[in-house]
Amino acid sequence: MTDSPSGTRRPAPLDPDMFDPLCPSSAMPFRVGDKWTGMVIRCLEDGPRRFTELRAPLRAVTPKVLSETLRAMERDGLLTRTSYDENPPRVEYTLTPLGRSLLPLLDAARTWSRTHLPLLLAARTAHEQEAP
Amino acid sequence: MTDSPSGTRRPAPLDPDMFDPLCPSSAMPFRVGDKWTGMVIRCLEDGPRRFTELRAPLRAVTPKVLSETLRAMERDGLLTRTSYDENPPRVEYTLTPLGRSLLPLLDAARTWSRTHLPLLLAARTAHEQEAP
DNA sequence: CGGTATCCCCCCCGATACTG
């Protein structure tokens, strides 16, 4: 185990490429909350994360937008923001049970996409062929 | 049974109030496709519908936007558009199997909303109380 | 490190009017 001695559970580092911009997930016909809410939930599912930690896989998101997303999620009770007054400052975002309750839905969306998204994309491509 | 003698299955008329604008579904943190795609799928789940038939429950949607939504869905293989050259003209929209495959996801979203949306809205209200 | 502050653009969506 690589848990810190303090007992605070530190999940494994986030894979910076967990949201491959080349994968067709951008065509996924689902959204949870705002544009990035679903991905933030994914990033937090294994435990608390810091702002900069989130920025690695979400490097396509500007800090302004990420901050807005996080504040909206906090307002809606999907996560909690905890700031420890240390130096340098440390802030942690943690999913609430309400936020966690969305995980099965995200799983279902991902499963749908794995099995059906290729058909949707094929249909789309076929249509642009016959009507350019 | 009130099926037409021709054998074409005519589903029961759509409830014009099936999407009550006063219900909090507008706050549902889910979207399938464009803004109205999910509701169109719901409207079609019992069988083919005509354009004007869809406009009853979707009276908040202008014909232009409804038409755009339907064309996008056809392009993506979610429904088929069949026009019979009769007078007056008749056009029917029917879900494809791909379109139908989204129904379980819409069900899951609805179930989530019934059980959890009140908490989300309560959290939101609480936040505006303490920070107006 | 963990954000704000500005500026700005795109595009989804709506209102209104008209047509084969």
Add this chain to the structure above:
DNA sequence: CAGTATCGGGGGGGATACCG
């Protein structure tokens, strides 16, 4: 009946720069 044409706004989101 089943749409299209045209115009316009609003806001979510991105680029860039700056701050405690």
